[in-house]
Amino acid sequence: MDQMFCYQCEQTAKGSGCTVGGVCGKNPQVAALQDMLTYAVIGLGQVAHAARQKGVIDPEVDRFVCAGLFATLTNVDFDPDRFVVWIGQAVALRKALAQKAGVGPLPGPASFEPAADVAGLEAQSKIWGFAPLEGQDPDARSLIHLTIFGLRGVAAYADHAAILGQEDPELYAQIHAALAATQDTTLGAAELTALALKVGEINLRAMELLDAGNTGRFGHPVPTSVPLGHKAGKAILVSGHDLEDLAQLLEQSAGKGIFVYTHGEMLPTHGYPELKKHPHFYGHYGTAWQNQGKEFPEFPGAILMTTNCIQRPKGDTGEKIFTTGLVGWPGVPHIAEGPGGKKDFGPVIEKALALPGFAADEDKGSVMVGFARNAVLGVADKIIEAVKSGAIKHFFLVAGCDGAKPGRNYYTEFVEKTPADTVVLTLACGKFRFFDKNLGDIGGIPRLLDVGQCNDAYSAIQIAVALAGAFNCGVNDLPLSMVLSWYEQKACAILLTLLHLGIKGIRLGPSLPAFISPNVLKVLVDNFDIKPISASADEDLKAILG
Template structure:
């Protein structure tokens, strides 16, 4: 295997024996093979579009299949052969429908008949097999693949709620078809990578419309961190529909529902808040689940990515759904959470009420822009000196305490905007307020970067300046491919002076990194004191 798509990749170079995430070589090779097969499907889909033939089923499947290769989604090798075979079948059917004879590279791929055979094919068609004489071109092709995985995640979430846009699928197919084009030079690849950022902006916009159109715009909401006596189910991941379906299916059953990780912002959605048994939040970020899940006295449901190897003490209590998979863990399909509910009812639940304080969520763009006048007045009056977007992924690698210290040391006349699971480094800090405006504003999940962008654009318009001229600094942490896609979105919008950590992506060559530094003034984080001094003077 060779995988370096996440921030924690072994030795900062690449996992070649076992994934730091727990991914075994067999799974890594099967995921690489699925991406290879999807490149073949995309060659045909791209050519078919030029003849006016578009298949919505191919569009949706491409997104879901790409999403299944993202970090911490599907670790079950038995799930990949069917995806690979379906990819090839769709490629052939679409070619026949469009009257095409696309050949060359992945468009000619035929899957092996056994799991071992597929694994061997995956080893042959991994990241290092992608044609590129120039290492910088190869670096950008890898960056494009990883960005596309993030785009696919957001597009799949939106599609589940009925929101799609062929433009996102069109770019995805064009980009995946380009991966195995040996003729593309550095300029062409830079353009594709930035276009990927624009496609991700569209995907996040779709998901924002899907979530708010279905469940309402988030409102500021206080969320308990303690527990209620009674049976319990913990929901982790990102998917709002799975949570809503579970809430409906558990009504009147005496079970309290808790969020974990990036599900925390769900408490701010009006249509979810209506459920009286939707109680509070348990635990912190994804990388702490083995410790936190081991003592949770109820059933656990994993939606979308974030799963780690389950500990033996709770393996019988954890369930996966959707694209998530782990060998030996019960998988529930089609939104039927009966097995999860039955397990929760059979478990002891919490013995007593506990009070561990609370946190505030629900400061998405509507909530913030609703008090934009007060915010603008506070800036003009000198009460708010600076805004920091301290956001991104959390992880277990040393160095992430930087973000805790940064927030703690940020002066009292500054405001912290945050989103994604990186906030769990400081989400329960009591930072007070400035004239009634909380100093810590939780915008939401990682995909709610769209909200942050809209806030920045609105403030720039109010102050009659560009986003880069605002008293706003972005201090970001990254871990997986959705963070890569968001970074590409920010770059495609021309946003500069981003501080990124805790380490820079291993898939960026020195020349590509130099280009990003010179063009966008991207900086690696240093220390909180040094970075605050550099930003604030």
């Protein structure tokens, strides 16, 4: 099979869809298997939804639906063998649940029988994948795919939360219901639009659970200075998003003469009290996920990839990289979960001890993290007074994903040109376009506030809601503008959450999603005033600030 179709990410080829190979690095075989796992999980969701109407709930099914969707998110897993296993598990769970609950035959994915081999699954993906089919209504297709991609983001947050013991049966019920609704051929454009916005509501709950999991386990982040240099000695680099993996690695590597560094979206973890208490948790190395091809070969220690963001290993990276959780790359050693969620990171530690590590200390300055909602709202009185006095005239939330596609320097320029009487809040890996800029402060309040990972979008929302409450107005009435960048499906879920909350005037870039049809885009523009970023940061700043 040498053809594929994938348009779920911002960097998709020609802005319309990858058809030869994924810009993310996946080949047509992996693309086909991801599509078939998605199809199988939708079928499992259909049966889980029907079973719930009969009072039958299966926690294993709930967890698998989220894990299965998360595995298909961009830059998570590229190992075809694992997808074959997962497809089989999805179908087996579906059949067992249908029998247990007495659910009769359902149409579409709920009756899916996977082919016996990979070639057969690839052939099935031509029928049940995401490629356009003759006779499909483009707007219905657009809204259904927006819903599915958004649910992938929801599933990622729900999976993270569940690992930390935060689950809600109603959240799972809504995920199953939304999956089942994507197969309801009686729904028109209005109902499908409402379904997509419902995903935003579901995601708000998933992010709330994840926030409770992170802060309950590791404490509320506090403002923290993070070194960008390194210490002489052995080293481990942790990338991705998972705080529990980092915590277990820190516990297991303590006292072994190894310094642990973060990469990419793990930078904000330095602000968590229960993580920063480890003296060998030292600093941050590198920048965003798309630069790992250059940064990883230069790192003189072991590398652990948690959650999404992995790319094809380059140079000697393949000899020192490990994956865990849902992350996978063919031939890369995988650290599996043991009883009680415990993992043995011994192989990672042994590899770090065998590699040279850093020969000498290096000082490359530092950056501040830890401005999540508790830290920001802890000085809310100062912020409110600064707004009332005119010292702070505007807030910008410049947040989202980074990527390699041209056009993202816009965000660097935008932040650099924000006036001195404005504050920039940021989160997710998009910050790496400007995270080390010194913007100064306003009355002791830093002008650049790092709220955290994309996983911490709930914090940013709560900050906005609290400020609106303090000024007795709606969020749309605040002197707040959102300038967002997107890359993958967690960003889709967050955008749907903002729309569910009624947030208007969002600027989105670097390009608009290829899976949004012109008519669907018009609805979003008419109802929410969504607009693409312009070619000029100056132009957008002038439009925002007048």
